[in-house]
Amino acid sequence: MTPLYFGTSDHPLFGVYHPPKGDTVRDSGILLCYPFGHEYMRSHRAFRQLSLLLSRAGYHVFRFDYYGTGDSGGRTGEGDIEQWLEDIDVAIEELQATAGIEKVSLVGLRLGAALVTLAAKGRGDIPRVVLWDPIVQGAPYIQELLESRSEYDGELKGEASLKSTIHGFPLTEHLVDSMSGLDLLQEETGDTDFSILVARELPQYSQIADHFRKFSGSVDYEVIPAPDNWNEVDDFGSVLLPQQVIQGIVTRFDQETSANA
Amino acid sequence: MREKAVTFGSNKSLVGIYTRPAVDNPRLPGVILLNSGILHRIGASRLHVTIARMLAELGFPVMRFDFSGIGDSEPRRDDLAFEESAPREVQDAMDRMEAIAGCQEFVIFGLCSGADVAFQVGPMDRRIIGLIQLDAVAYRTWKWYLNHYGPRALKMDVWARFAGRVMSRLFNSASKQAKEELDMETHALPTYVREFPPKEDFAKTLDVLAGRKVKQLYVFTDGMYMEYNYRGQFAETFAGVDFGDTLQVEYWPDADHIFRGPAPQKRLYATIKEWMCDNWPVSGQSPDDTVEQPRVA
Numbered sequence: 001m002t003p004l005y006f007g008t009s010d011h012p013l014f015g016v017y018h019p020p021k022g023d024t025v026r027d028s029g030i031l032l033c034y035p036f037g038h039e040y041m042r043s044h045r046a047f048r049q050l051s052l053l054l055s056r057a058g059y060h061v062f063r064f065d066y067y068g069t070g071d072s073g074g075r076t077g078e079g080d081i082e083q084w085l086e087d088i089d090v091a092i093e094e095l096q097a098t099a100g101i102e103k104v105s106l107v108g109l110r111l112g113a114a115l116v117t118l119a120a121k122g123r124g125d126i127p128r129v130v131l132w133d134p135i136v137q138g139a140p141y142i143q144e145l146l147e148s149r150s151e152y153d154g155e156l157k158g159e160a161s162l163k164s165t166i167h168g169f170p171l172t173e174h175l176v177d178s179m180s181g182l183d184l185l186q187e188e189t190g191d192t193d194f195s196i197l198v199a200r201e202l203p204q205y206s207q208i209a210d211h212f213r214k215f216s217g218s219v220d221y222e223v224i225p226a227p228d229n230w231n232e233v234d235d236f237g238s239v240l241l242p243q244q245v246i247q248g249i250v251t252r253f254d255q256e257t258s259a260n261a
Numbered sequence: 262m263r264e265k266a267v268t269f270g271s272n273k274s275l276v277g278i279y280t281r282p283a284v285d286n287p288r289l290p291g292v293i294l295l296n297s298g299i300l301h302r303i304g305a306s307r308l309h310v311t312i313a314r315m316l317a318e319l320g321f322p323v324m325r326f327d328f329s330g331i332g333d334s335e336p337r338r339d340d341l342a343f344e345e346s347a348p349r350e351v352q353d354a355m356d357r358m359e360a361i362a363g364c365q366e367f368v369i370f371g372l373c374s375g376a377d378v379a380f381q382v383g384p385m386d387r388r389i390i391g392l393i394q395l396d397a398v399a400y401r402t403w404k405w406y407l408n409h410y411g412p413r414a415l416k417m418d419v420w421a422r423f424a425g426r427v428m429s430r431l432f433n434s435a436s437k438q439a440k441e442e443l444d445m446e447t448h449a450l451p452t453y454v455r456e457f458p459p460k461e462d463f464a465k466t467l468d469v470l471a472g473r474k475v476k477q478l479y480v481f482t483d484g485m486y487m488e489y490n491y492r493g494q495f496a497e498t499f500a501g502v503d504f505g506d507t508l509q510v511e512y513w514p515d516a517d518h519i520f521r522g523p524a525p526q527k528r529l530y531a532t533i534k535e536w537m538c539d540n541w542p543v544s545g546q547s548p549d550d551t552v553e554q555p556r557v558a
Contacts, residue, residue: 003333005265070310071264071302071310150517152525165306168519169307236299239299
């Protein structure tokens with residue numbers, strides 16, 4: 001495992017590279033894309049575990065923090081959807097260069113799932129996209145975030161760009177504008193294979209699976225009952241570790257046949 | 262200012278981010294930011310990142326890192342309990358900072374369990390000259406009881422809820438067990454359980470720190486309301502300790518334990534900046550509100 005900064009000096013991004021472990025070394029990589037704000041905090045442990053398991057399955061794995069999040073450059077609240085899509089492109093290139101590979105699959109959780117769907121469009125080097133409890137539309141997600149605010153979250157008067165904090169992380173007007181246009185049900189995907197893994201049955205999940213089947217080579221959709229209360233925070237920052245879904249993702253990739261032993 | 266990922270400790274299994282100051286100043290202490298609970302090194306509300314960059318911009322070398330088994334750091338291969346391993350790992354971080362930046366002295370920052378570790382390692386290592394503790398250990402006083410129960414004792418609905426709780430304990434043990442099982446599944450990892458040392462032991466450690474002139478900044482929030490609920494409680498609790506000019510204590514009832522609100526966040530940054538600059542003056546620079554971007558090192 002190698003923690004590193006990449007990108008440019010005025011736009012540094014932080015990531016962690018997990019090289020393949022074990023007997024099997026595959027000639028492809030997997031990029032993991034985090035969700036937003038407090039959900040990122042809550043999922044960090046799960047992403048680390050998923051990275052370790054996928055690297056043991058022989059993949060080159062990379063997870064990284066978008067600009068303005070985690071250890072990456074930028075003030076908290078600086079990022080937006082367009083910026084984060086550019087960051088995903090940079091992270092794909094970093095993984096390709098670091099590992100010496102061409103093909104990179106994408107795994108995204110919640111907002112990260114929406115981002116990887118958009119990031120895969122128009123690229124020919126993404127064999128599979130895994131959507132984990134995806135945010136399908138931006139507007140209802142913004143509403144969900146605002147409704148989840150605690151009594152301690154609040155507006156900062158005098159800073160017009162800040163709409164509110166959501167469990168300590170700023171949801172700026174700019175980010176709201178950027179997110180509100182998200183609608184995966186309006187997106188046309190390419191030939192990429194999709195796996196949609198969700199912890200519960202919700203109408204938008206099956207809708208997105210049906211919609212993607214119109215365009216994609218293969219769409220598999222599975223409900224794996226597991227904890228999925230990403231949008232919750234207690235005072236001690238408890239994490240969520242849905243082992244069932246993590247294992248489901250690993251199984252998807254384990255079944256790939258491109259192993260170069 | 263530049264940031265760099267570093268690994269250190271035995272087997273290089275600990276992961277940290279070193280934030281190099283804008284201007285090297287060997288007179289200034291290094292600052293080390295500790296995990297709070299199982300939150301990884303960026304801290305609740307990304308506080309640690311903002312604080313690291315703010316202090317580095319002023320000239321302080323800063324490192325935030327993950328204790329073993331937390332964040333990106335690997336679990337230890339020995340059987341040391343957290344209470345034993347954490348202080349050692351803080352010392353590992355100080356050694357690494359000394360190697361990277363030449364730091365001879367350190368300020369240790371922690372929130373909640375991080376504050377507990379900071380207070381634990383403070384008397385163990387003479388390189389430590391300052392402690393910043395958010396929601397540290399606190400002890401109830403008679404006035405705490407008065408503040409907590411006084412207003413409540415006059416309210417009928419409080420008594421009604423109390424009676425309801427007693428009845429519910431008698432008849433709802435089965436549903437409680439079911440909820441605990443659900444919580445276990447949801448939280449998956451154990452949350453940090455704090456065990457406060459006896460007050461007398463805490464006071465003795467304060468004596469040691471004060472004797473060494475270790476500067477201490479405490480901030481108590483509403484997250485500690487079950488232990489701390491008025492300005493001046495710390496000073497009253499430890500009235501027998503001669504702190505001299507080494508102690509500053511803040512009480513912010515409008516802030517919560519993880520500093521969700523933007524106003525308490527800004528106040529925290531300003532308070533830390535002012536406290537650091539008062540105790541270790543930064544010549545040739547004036548603290549302002551800017552937090553520069555890191556650069557790839």
